[in-house]
Amino acid sequence: MLHLVNGDVVGEKLKRAGVEGDILVWREIYTHGPAFAEMEKPAHRKLRADYLEETLGIPQAEYLRFCEQQERWADxxxxxxxxxxxxxxxxxTMLSLLLHRYERLGAARGQTMSKLSLICIGEYPGKPAFRGLGELEPSQLAGLLGSRIPVSDGMLRLGSRLWEAxxxxxxxxxxxxxxxxTSTLPYADAAFRAHLARLPSSRNGLGSIEQATLEAVASGIGQPIPLFQEVSGRLSLLGLGDLEYWHWLSGMIGREAPLLEPLEEAPLRLPGYGGPAPDFSGAALRMTALGQDVLxxxxxxxxxxxxxxxxxxxxxRTSNGWRWDAENGFVIKAGFGQ
Structure with missing residues (x-):
């Protein structure tokens, strides 16, 4: 038995629980950077590796090594x-990618992937504000194993279609x-709608992360850690991690036309991949005049x-592309104000 899990915390807790089988932590962040229907194509992988190194500081060699190792093991x-x-x-996104991968693998082998099973939850008894599997104790995680269900052909097809879309x-x-x-994968609808809300708004060009950040600053939250906690909690459907959030925040601070600026004259240094824990003592942000106008x-x-x-x-990359119409909950393609 191979347990394919979403992060190190869950992997370590399953080990402590003594569950039968091997554990593979799938190391990816599909919510960030370019995605392709055929992620394994060398040109696509190179573009993604370049982007992750540039924006998050993840070394290309490390990223490519993890991709090769985990894909070989899982396949x-x-x-x-x-x-x-x-x-x-x-x-x-990770689940849909894997279902897409396994559907194609089964087709290439001329057989159904009959040994796939799934544990996917959005709530847990006694945890009214459940955020994820990592919150559970090892014994609680082990107790979920008996609730796993076989991955059906319908799940594979829907997961593949979701990833391609x-x-x-x-x-x-x-x-x-x-x-x-999309009820075959019951959590997909809300999660992928939350993704679409990250697109620039038809109202002011802000995605949901940027909008929530400006609203938090306007309410008096200016320090980076409380900002991350507020925004990630408010947009909990994104599963937003700190490294990804620092990328978004750095783009709002910018250079020529920032939405936010530090209260102090010294630039705010945001941490990158593998760097030391951030020292934000005394650091705080405020909105610029542009930030106020955009909000x-x-x-x-x-x-x-x-x-x-x-x-x-x-x-x-441009103002005349895809937008999110929050009022109607739909994507549109139009210039600003149209």
Whole structure:
């Protein structure tokens, strides 16, 4: 038995619980950087490795080594594979990628992947504010093993379609899929709608992470750690980690046209991958005049934003591209104000 899990915390707790089988921590962050239907193609992998190193500081060689090792292990394992995931976007993108991968692997072998099973939860008794599997005690995690269900052909097909739509450069494809029946994977709908809300708003060009950050600062939360806690809690469906959030925050501080600025003259140094724990003592942010105008809907952030972002397969670089219409809960493609 191979337990394929979403993070080191869960992996370590399963080891402590003494569950039967091997444990593979799937090391990826599909909520960040470019996504492709065929992630293993060398050109796609190189583009993704470049982006992750540039934006998060993850060394290319380390990233590529992890990809090769985990894919080989997951593809070649012959026994039962148990997928351990939860309800947020971080996990649902990972789950859909793996289902996409296993559907194609089964097709290539001319057989159904009959030894796949799934544990995927969005709540747990006694934890009203459940955020993820890592919150559970080792014994509680081990107790979930008996609730695993076989991965059906329908789950494989839907997971594959979700991944292909997520990796598409046209987010309307994902929107159309979410308008259909996705109940086979019950947490996919809410998670992928939360993804679409990360697109620039039709109102002011802010994605949901940037919008929540400015609103938090406007409410008086200016220190980086409390900001991360507020935004990640408010947008809990994203499964937003600190490293990813520091990337978004650094883009809002910017250089030429920032939304936020440090109260002190010294620049705010945000940590990167593998770096020391951040020392934010005395650090705080405030909104610039542009930040106030954008938050109020008087200006469009994409007219000033300095860098390109990838949201799944969508490259966000101009003001005349895909937008999120929060009022109607839909994606549109139009210029600002149209």
């Amino acid at each position: 070649e394992f012959q026994g039962e594979i148990v997928l351990w995931f939860e309800h947020d976007l971080f996990d649902q 997520y990796a598409s450069s046209e987010p309307a494809a994902l929107m159309r899929l979410l308008e259909s029946d 109020a809907g008087r200006m469009d952030w994409l007219e000033y934003k300095e860098r390109t972002e990838w949201l799944g397969g969508v490259c966000v």
